[in-house]
Amino acid sequence: MNKVCVIGVGHTDFNSMTPDMEWKEFMYEACQKAYVDAGIDPRKDVDSFITCAEDYYEGFGIFDEFVPDQIGATLRPCGTVCGDGIHGLGNAFMQIKTGLMDIVAIEAHSKVSDLLTFGDVVLFAFDPVFERPISGPVERPNFAGSPSYTKKAPKPLIGSSKETERIHPYFLAGLEMQHYLRKTGTTEEQCAKVVVKNKKNAFRNPYADYEARIRVEDVMESEYMFKPVKSLDIAPTVDGAVCIVLASHKKAKELGVDPIYLSGFGYCSETPWLSTRGMDAGYAKVAAKMAYKMAGIKKPRKEIDIVEVDDKFSYKELQHLESLGLARSGEAAELLEEGELDVKGSLPTNTSGGLLGVGNCLEATGLQKSLEIVTQLRGHAGKRQVPDCEVGLAQSWRGIPTGTGAVAIFTREGR
Amino acid sequence: MTFLEKQSDPTSFMHWRGDMQADYLYTNGVAGNRFFAHLKKKDTFLASRCPQCKKVFMPPRMFCEDCFCDIPDKAWIEVPARGTVRVWTVATINAHGKKLKEPKVIALIDIDKTDSAMLGIIKTKNPDKDLFGQKVKAVLRPKKKREGTLKDILYFE
Numbered sequence: 032m033n034k035v036c037v038i039g040v041g042h043t044d045f046n047s048m049t050p051d052m053e054w055k056e057f058m059y060e061a062c063q064k065a066y067v068d069a070g071i072d073p074r075k076d077v078d079s080f081i082t083c084a085e086d087y088y089e090g091f092g093i094f095d096e097f098v099p100d101q102i103g104a105t106l107r108p109c110g111t112v113c114g115d116g117i118h119g120l121g122n123a124f125m126q127i128k129t130g131l132m133d134i135v136a137i138e139a140h141s142k143v144s145d146l147l148t149f150g151d152v153v154l155f156a157f158d159p160v161f162e163r164p165i166s167g168p169v170e171r172p173n174f175a176g177s178p179s180y181t182k183k184a185p186k187p188l189i190g191s192s193k194e195t196e197r198i199h200p201y202f203l204a205g206l207e208m209q210h211y212l213r214k215t216g217t218t219e220e221q222c223a224k225v226v227v228k229n230k231k232n233a234f235r236n237p238y239a240d241y242e243a244r245i246r247v248e249d250v251m252e253s254e255y256m257f258k259p260v261k262s263l264d265i266a267p268t269v270d271g272a273v274c275i276v277l278a279s280h281k282k283a284k285e286l287g288v289d290p291i292y293l294s295g296f297g298y299c300s301e302t303p304w305l306s307t308r309g310m311d312a313g314y315a316k317v318a319a320k321m322a323y324k325m326a327g328i329k330k331p332r333k334e335i336d337i338v339e340v341d342d343k344f345s346y347k348e349l350q351h352l353e354s355l356g357l358a359r360s361g362e363a364a365e366l367l368e369e370g371e372l373d374v375k376g377s378l379p380t381n382t383s384g385g386l387l388g389v390g391n392c393l394e395a396t397g398l399q400k401s402l403e404i405v406t407q408l409r410g411h412a413g414k415r416q417v418p419d420c421e422v423g424l425a426q427s428w429r430g431i432p433t434g435t436g437a438v439a440i441f442t443r444e445g446r
Numbered sequence: 447m448t449f450l451e452k453q454s455d456p457t458s459f460m461h462w463r464g465d466m467q468a469d470y471l472y473t474n475g476v477a478g479n480r481f482f483a484h485l486k487k488k489d490t491f492l493a494s495r496c497p498q499c500k501k502v503f504m505p506p507r508m509f510c511e512d513c514f515c516d517i518p519d520k521a522w523i524e525v526p527a528r529g530t531v532r533v534w535t536v537a538t539i540n541a542h543g544k545k546l547k548e549p550k551v552i553a554l555i556d557i558d559k560t561d562s563a564m565l566g567i568i569k570t571k572n573p574d575k576d577l578f579g580q581k582v583k584a585v586l587r588p589k590k591k592r593e594g595t596l597k598d599i600l601y602f603e
Contacts (some may be wrong), residue, residue: 050459092464144456152540159472161505164596165552165565166541191594197541202552205535213533213578258536302511304555306504306562310533 034280035127036290037405038134039069047239047392048144051281054089055101058082058140061272062102069276070286071134073103074262077276078132080104080412082111083119083394088154090145102138102274108245114298115139115427116273116398117437121296121299123277133282141392143211149268153200157432162305164190166229167412201265203431205257207440208346211312212259215353215361219259219362222345223250224367226263226387229342232374233384235384235415236334237401238389240269251346264345269390271396275405280445287302291408294446295328297321302436312347314425314436315354326440328422331356336420337407338378339400339426341436342385352380382407404441418427464487477506480522482594489586493560495521525600528583529557529564533556536573549573555582555602566602 043057045051052060060099065243066073073080080102084094091097094405095111097102099310112119120332123135146152167188211217223339224247233242246262253263283290297318301308319331328334342348349363357378358366366372372380383389383403392399404423421443457463474482484492494501494517496510504525506526511517522548534553540546568582582602591600 038509048456050456083531087466120451125581145589147457148542150543154541159470159476160478162565169597170551190595190597192507192597196546198537198552199539199541199543199544200548201539202535205537206533206552206554209535228506254538255536256539260535304511306564307511 032127033130034281035124035293036283036445037275037281037293038273038278038286038288038290039067039106039443040402040405041065041068042238042273042399042402043253043271045238045269047240047269047390049142049270054140054142054145057095057142057270057272058138059101060136061140061148062136062274065274065276066103067135069278069288071276073136077103077134077136078108079105079123079135080107080109080127080139081119081123081135083114083137083398084111085113085117085394087155088141088143088146088393092266096352097123100223102136104315104383114435114438115298115394115396116425117401117425117428117439118298118397120275120277120293120397120401120439121298121437124296125292127279130323133279134276136274136276137275137398138272139395139398141268141395142270143268144270146369150199151197153431154197158303163298165316166191166200167196170200183197194411197292198433201260202257204265204344205260207310208259208264211346214311215364217346217349217364220247220251221364221367222349223247223347225348226250227350228367228372228383229381229387231241232382232415233388235413236384236389237433238271239384239388241267241388242384259352260344266343266386268389269392271390271395273395273402273410275398275401289409291405292442293444294442295322295324295440296438297325298437299435303434306434308434311426312350312354312436313353314355314434315428318436318438321348322424322438322440326442327446330442331424332358334379335422335424336379337382337417337423338380338426339383339385340380340401340426341396341400341423342381342387343391343396343428345387347380347382347428348385351428355369355424355426376413378439381418382415391430393430397425397439400425400427401439401441408441408443455510458571474506481505482598483585484596486592486594489510489527489529489588490524491557493523493525493557493562495519495523501563504560504562504564519521523559525557525559527586528581529555531568531580531582532556532563534568534577551577553577553582553602566599569601569603
């Protein structure tokens with residue numbers, strides 16, 4: 032069967048906000064860079080285009096309608112995957128495997144600084160009947176014009192309460208982190224060390240925005256927001272766009288590029304019901320199993336040279352490493368303390384700085400992680416280069432309150 | 447810049463401001479209607495048990511997510527409105543990232559006689575107390591004031 036390779040990558044700078052560029056210009060920049068990197072003309076060479084976006088994050092209805100022009104896709108096969116960037120990679124992978132498409136471009140981005148009510152939008156992802164009302168009042172402060180409210184009755188007919196504000200949806204991370212610490216014996220200090228490591232790694236990544244020299248004490252002394260989650264345990268949001276161009280092995284040879292292979296991917300979703308969902312990142316475990324099988328990986332800890340895992344919260348890095356089968360339950364913190372997760376360790380983890388160092392880029396997370404793995408496998412990672420890496424894993428989680436994750440395996444040699 | 451705090455207020459630059467009018471009427475569904483009709487009159491919860499795997503769902507469902515089979519009417523049971531705290535957190539931040547007026551203790555509570563858990567606000571005088579394994583019961587609105595929504599459950603204590 033067709034082997035699938037990465038032939039081009041492009042990205043914008045990642046910044047806490049991007050007031051100088053609108054989202055289209057921003058996507059254009061990432062895509063143009065990827066097409067130049069691949070040496071192709073999107074108007075002629077790309078057979079299919081995929082973006083990954085979620086309407087409420089973007090602030091548009093039917094976001095896919097707003098996509099084609101800035102990625103070179105007008106009057107071409109183009110679609111949006113409502114999911115993380117790795118879901119987009121997976122779709123592109125399958126399109127190439129069918130033999131119908133030779134070159135597919137995948138774009139994902141975050142322009143979260145445009146979103147003024149991030150917490151409310153995330154609360155909108157909770158079950159509206161059984162879970163969302165827990166966070167606080169159901170009515171919006173600004174009810175003007177809504178048919179379900181009148182001047183006489185500025186509150187909804189049912190569901191009114193005396194509460195005045197909603198709890199931030201990240202309280203779910205507080206619950207899950209407590210479970211993780213209790214189950215594995217990991218400590219808050221050990222999670223703080225993840226923050227210190229990732230923010231330090233970010234210094235060597237030119238596009239990262241949240242690099243910092245901090246000590247474990249700084250994290251420990253930062254304010255409890257959702258105990259045991261402290262403010263520095265949380266990856267701050269960031270704007271950024273990434274584009275990756277995939278091609279069939281044959282096409283890559285024709286173009287004369289030195290490819291990195293996408294050798295496996297996996298994805299899955301747990302039940303959305305918090306009432307019956309597990310708290311151990313089962314989504315990552317199942318997605319990894321699928322990806323390992325596809326890539327022929329039998330002993331992940333031995334065979335994988337570098338990993339980028341989702342660290343939207345500090346404990347998530349450790350939890351995900353364990354779910355991916357790269358550490359035993361409770362072992363990830365030990366590996367961290369022994370330096371094994373450092374750039375020079377035996378399992379370099381989040382060398383890009385992770386989301387704690389780069390910033391939480393929402394649906395672009397998976398592509399940011401993939402970008403780092405591809406950069407490392409190409410040997411282009413500069414001062415953070417991991418020597419002799421042949422096999423890399425990128426993993427993403429769609430964030431609070433989802434139970435959805437995806438995994439991609441990249442290799443230097445085709446499998 | 448290597449600062450932990452960064453400028454994140456884009457409104458200080460030229461922009462166009464918009465909002466989304468997005469109001470919905472969410473149907474409770476067959477199982478939800480039964481659950482809330484029951485909650486309006488009784489001080490217990492309704493749950494449903496899968497006929498194949500015997501898993502008890504609370505809130506109740508019409509189908510089992512594991513076996514993918516119907517849950518018949520006769521498999522519905524009444525369970526006490528109480529449970530055990532599995533995990534808890536003290537939330538101090540509101541949806542807009544500002545301090546809550548007062549911290550809220552919020553827990554995932556394993557509901558007795560079910561295989562399900564429920565989010566609940568815990569009313570406690572000491573928010574720093576370890577609540578792991580604590581038995582709590584739901585405090586509901588007075589029956590006359592109940593309207594058949596989740597807001598009928600005021601808190602757990």
